[in-house]
Amino acid sequence: MAAGHSNYSVAVRCRPDGPWQQLLPGVLLLKSGPPTRRQRLKAAVLYAGPEAQITGVESLRAHGLHAFDTNDLHLLIPSTRRLSSRDYVRVERTSRMPRARNIRGLSFAPPYRAAVDAARNLRDPTEQRALLYAPMDAGLCTIDQIRAEIDAGAQRGTATLRAMLDEAMPPPLVNTVPQGWAKRVISEAPIPRPEWHVPIHTEAGEAVGVADAWWDAVGLAWDFGNQRDNCARQRHEAFSRAGVVVVRTDVSELRGNTDGVILALARGYYNAANRPRPTVHVTA
Known part of the structure; x- marks a missing residue:
C-alpha cells in the first residue's frame, strides 16, 4: 500500500x-x-509477528534432523497475543516461550521443546518415540531436558510420552549426547561408518572392553568421553595389549575441534588398515 x-x-x-x-x-x-519451504516459513513468521517461534518438525529439520517432514507448520506465540491458525500454519499461544535459536534469520524453538511439541500432537507411538529420541541421539539435547519440558508444559497428550521416557533405554542411548556429537563427526570423516558401543573379546574369550565405536574390518576402536579418568586409561591399555589401534578423543574435542578429530580418526584408520588385524572378536 x-x-x-x-x-x-x-x-x-x-x-x-x-x-x-x-x-x-x-x-x-x-x-x-x-513457494519454497523457506518462503513458507518466512511467510508464517511475517503473519505471526517477530515474537513467533517455529517449533515441531520444522524446528527439528532446521537443527539437522531431515528424516522428519510435514506439510503443517507449528508456531508458538506469547499467550498475550490473539491470532488464529490459518491454512498451513497452526498457532499455539503459550506462557512459556522458550529461548529461541536463530537459524538463517528465522527463530526456532530449541530441539527439546520442538520434539515434545511435535510428539504430543501425534497418535502413532512409533512416530512419537522417533521424535523424542532423534534429537537425543543426534546430541542436540539430553533426556533430562526432554523430561523437564514434558513436566513443565501442557499436560494434554503427554502421558504416553512420559511412559516412553521411563522405558529401559538400550546401551547405545545411555550416553547419547557424546555419541550424537561423535556421529556428526563420523558423517564428515572420509572413513567407513562404525558400529557403536561394541563389546570386544580376545580369541580365548577374555573381555577386552567396550569400544564406543568399532571398525571391525581393521580392528580400530574409538574411545570418546572423559579421557582424564582411570577407566579411560585402563580401557586404552587393555585394547593396546590386545593389539587394537585406539583413537582417544575428549568430549571437548568432539564439540570444538571437529577437523582435528576427523584427522585423528583418518590416521588411526590408516594405521589399523596397514597392520595385521588383531585376533579379537565382537560379542553381541
Whole structure:
C-alpha cells in the first residue's frame, strides 16, 4: 500500500493467473508457482509477528534432523497475543516461550521443546518415540531436558510420552549426547561408518572392553568421553595389549575441534588398515 498499490490492484495481481499470490493474510509472495519451504516459513513468521517461534518438525529439520517432514507448520506465540491458525500454519499461544535459536534469520524453538511439541500432537507411538529420541541421539539435547519440558508444559497428550521416557533405554542411548556429537563427526570423516558401543573379546574369550565405536574390518576402536579418568586409561591399555589401534578423543574435542578429530580418526584408520588385524572378536 505504501508503494502506491490499492486493494484492487493487489487483488488483481493475486488472481490464479496473476504474477503474485497471497500465502497468508497480509503476506504476499511476489511470484507465481509453488513457494519454497523457506518462503513458507518466512511467510508464517511475517503473519505471526517477530515474537513467533517455529517449533515441531520444522524446528527439528532446521537443527539437522531431515528424516522428519510435514506439510503443517507449528508456531508458538506469547499467550498475550490473539491470532488464529490459518491454512498451513497452526498457532499455539503459550506462557512459556522458550529461548529461541536463530537459524538463517528465522527463530526456532530449541530441539527439546520442538520434539515434545511435535510428539504430543501425534497418535502413532512409533512416530512419537522417533521424535523424542532423534534429537537425543543426534546430541542436540539430553533426556533430562526432554523430561523437564514434558513436566513443565501442557499436560494434554503427554502421558504416553512420559511412559516412553521411563522405558529401559538400550546401551547405545545411555550416553547419547557424546555419541550424537561423535556421529556428526563420523558423517564428515572420509572413513567407513562404525558400529557403536561394541563389546570386544580376545580369541580365548577374555573381555577386552567396550569400544564406543568399532571398525571391525581393521580392528580400530574409538574411545570418546572423559579421557582424564582411570577407566579411560585402563580401557586404552587393555585394547593396546590386545593389539587394537585406539583413537582417544575428549568430549571437548568432539564439540570444538571437529577437523582435528576427523584427522585423528583418518590416521588411526590408516594405521589399523596397514597392520595385521588383531585376533579379537565382537560379542553381541
